[in-house]
Structures are given as structure tokens and as C-alpha cells.
Amino acid sequence: MDIRQLRYLIALAREKHFTRAAEACFVTQPTLSGRVRQLEDELGVQIVLRGQRYHGLTPEGERVLRWARRILEDFDGMRQDLAMLSDAPEGRMTLGVIPSAMPCVPTLTQALRDRYPSVGFEILSRTSRQIAQELGEFTIDAGITYLDNEPVEAGATWPLYREQFRLFLRADHPLADRARITWAEAARHALVALTPDMQNRRIIDAAFEEAGAPPRPMIESNSVVALLAHARSGGFACVLPEYFVTLFGGAAGLRAIPLIEPSAGNVVGLVALARDPQPALLAALVEAAVDFEATLRRAHGFPSSAPPMDP
Structure with missing residues (x-):
């Protein structure tokens, strides 16, 4: 067994396709398939479910894959550690x-x-x-x-x-001159928000719920840039961590108003x-x-x- 066999197996599990895995490893498809078969022979277990195309890994193959990832992580970590000892790491x-x-x-x-x-x-x-x-x-x-x-x-x-939150909105928004805004007040305005699969969105929703004002975002996106673009276009506001002020503050024509009641973080x-x-x-x-x-x-x-x- 050698490191390349483990790399080929990891690539195959990631790409779920023999040809794409071979291309990712810069080898031919027969080479990759052959080295994976060698690994099966050496370990004495079937790793890959085969047919005319890739059908996944056997239960034994899944365990081999976990070990392969750990072994490669340690191997690559060792090489990186040794490289850091050079004069120009x-x-x-x-x-x-x-x-x-x-x-x-x-x-x-x-x-x-x-x-x-x-x-x-x-x-x-x-x-x-x-x-x-x-x-x-x-x-x-x-x-x-x-x-x-x-x-x-x-x-x-x-x-x-x-993490502390602020309401980002355009400088001419009706709330732009406020020093602070409650979560309940913010919920009454047109909002854009991250998609529910983002933990940040779930935290923000919980703060609105605590304020007794469940939000109803008009637009959802998994891109913070998309949220800020809509806020900058006018009419919308979005809740983001305060550190975004360092990137999208006054220079972008936006205000960032601290949110209170509750103090979420x-x-x-x-x-x-x-x-x-x-x-x-x-x-x-x-x-x-x-x-x-x-x-x-x-x-x-x-x-x-x-x-x-x-x-």
C-alpha cells in the first residue's frame, strides 16, 4: 500500500466517477482503477461497488476511506511541518x-x-x-x-x-438617522436575509422571536454581498454582524445601526x-x-x- 493509492481512493469518493477522479489526480482512468484494485487486494476487502460505472463504496470501503483521509492528513502535515523548518518556509x-x-x-x-x-x-x-x-x-x-x-x-x-448585530440600510432610509433600533422596530421594515440553512440566519431569527416580532424577509440569499447590494439599492435593510462595517460602511453609502432589545450575541x-x-x-x-x-x-x-x- 502506498500514499498514491489512498489519494486515488479519496478522489474517487469525492468525484463519484472514475474518469473525473483520474483527471483530478492527473493519471489515466485505467491507472486509477488498477491502483484501487491493488489496494483491495492488499487489504483483502472489496472497497468499490462496481458496474458499468461507479456505484459507491462498500461498508468496508467507507471505513477504509476514513482511515485514508486520516493517514493522508498526517502525512501531509508531516511534510508541511518539515517544510516549515527551512529558511524560507x-x-x-x-x-x-x-x-x-x-x-x-x-x-x-x-x-x-x-x-x-x-x-x-x-x-x-x-x-x-x-x-x-x-x-x-x-x-x-x-x-x-x-x-x-x-x-x-x-x-x-x-x-x-x-458577535453583535447591526441593521444595515441606505443613508436615506427612514431609520438611517437613528442611534439605535430595537429588533421589533426592524422587523416592521422590508428585510433581506441569509437563507435558513445558515446558522447566522437562525440566530437572527431567534433574536426577532425573542422580541416578539418574527421576521418575514422579502429576499433570501446565501450571499452576504447580495444582501448588501439590495440594502444599498434602497428600500431594504439587512441584519449583519457589526464587523461588516469595516467593509461596507459609509463608503458604500450605508449606515449600520446597533440593534437592541434583546442584546443578541x-x-x-x-x-x-x-x-x-x-x-x-x-x-x-x-x-x-x-x-x-x-x-x-x-x-x-x-x-x-x-x-x-x-x-
Whole structure:
């Protein structure tokens, strides 16, 4: 058994098609099929359900796949750790991030780039449920998601900040001159919102429910950019975390009014699988997470009414 056989199996499970899996691995389809058969022979179990096309994995194959992902994660982590010992360390991290936390990611990535200038990142927008799944499948190195509301079951977590909400609307909106707005008041206006599969939407809905004013969004989207575009077009408002002010504040012709009654807020943090030894890049990311909120506020000069994080 060798590492390439495991990579081919993982690609096949991901692509669910022999030819596409072969193309993803830059080999011919007969080569990929042959190496998977070799793996079956060596392990003494049938891994793939075969016919004229791919039909899935056997129960034994599913267990082999889980082990393959873990073995490859450790193998790739070892290679990356050794690469970090060089004079000009290089590497790449893949992060799954809930959409509402996207504005905060550059603070973390810049902290790592200050330390390792040649390190690259792949930032994927994911729901909290996708982050949990992809951590288990070893397809992301870490996630940024909610820690205290439908928390992801991961080996280790590090809090980043407590999320606070604002109502984003155009500068000529009837509510634009308000210093604060209650959730009940906001519910009476035309709203756009994230789709219900997003945990951020479920948290916002719960705040409206607590205020006795269930929202009825006119438009739903899984894109924060789409929500802000509708708010900027006039007539609509959307509820988003306050950190979006750093990206879409006055320069975009928008106001961001703090929401009160109730004072909703949940902890967003870094999640990763517990590993020993901890990969060097993940260890550096954790160090950046420890001083995250202070670093973010220094970088943007952005005050917040959010309560201090619990230790």
C-alpha cells in the first residue's frame, strides 16, 4: 500500500466517477482503477461497488476511506511541518469560514503572513454544518464558526470574538438617522436575509422571536454581498454582524445601526481537530487567535459595544 493509492481512493469518493477522479489526480482512468484494485487486494476487502460505472463504496470501503483521509492528513502535515523548518518556509492552509465571519479572516491570515510570508491560504465560505463535515473528512485544516450556538464538535476550539448585530440600510432610509433600533422596530421594515440553512440566519431569527416580532424577509440569499447590494439599492435593510462595517460602511453609502432589545450575541471562534503534534501552521494560527479581537480593533480602529470575551 502506498500514499498514491489512498489519494486515488479519496478522489474517487469525492468525484463519484472514475474518469473525473483520474483527471483530478492527473493519471489515466485505467491507472486509477488498477491502483484501487491493488489496494483491495492488499487489504483483502472489496472497497468499490462496481458496474458499468461507479456505484459507491462498500461498508468496508467507507471505513477504509476514513482511515485514508486520516493517514493522508498526517502525512501531509508531516511534510508541511518539515517544510516549515527551512529558511524560507512555504505551506498552504485551507480554512472553512461561516459567511458572517469573513470580514475578520484577513486579521488572522495577515498575522500568519507576517511570520511566514510565503504561506498561502484557501478561504472557503461554508455553513457551520459543512465545516463540521469537512473537518471530519480532513478537507479543511481549520474552521471559523459559532462556538456556543449549535457548536461544531471538534477536538479543540479557541474563541475569537462575540458577535453583535447591526441593521444595515441606505443613508436615506427612514431609520438611517437613528442611534439605535430595537429588533421589533426592524422587523416592521422590508428585510433581506441569509437563507435558513445558515446558522447566522437562525440566530437572527431567534433574536426577532425573542422580541416578539418574527421576521418575514422579502429576499433570501446565501450571499452576504447580495444582501448588501439590495440594502444599498434602497428600500431594504439587512441584519449583519457589526464587523461588516469595516467593509461596507459609509463608503458604500450605508449606515449600520446597533440593534437592541434583546442584546443578541454569540461567540465565534476557531475550530480544529485535536492533533499531536500540532502542525506548525495551525499552531501559528492559534497564536493569532489568542490576541485576535485586540489586533482587529487596532487594525480598524473600530469600537464595539460588545461585552468582553469570557476567559
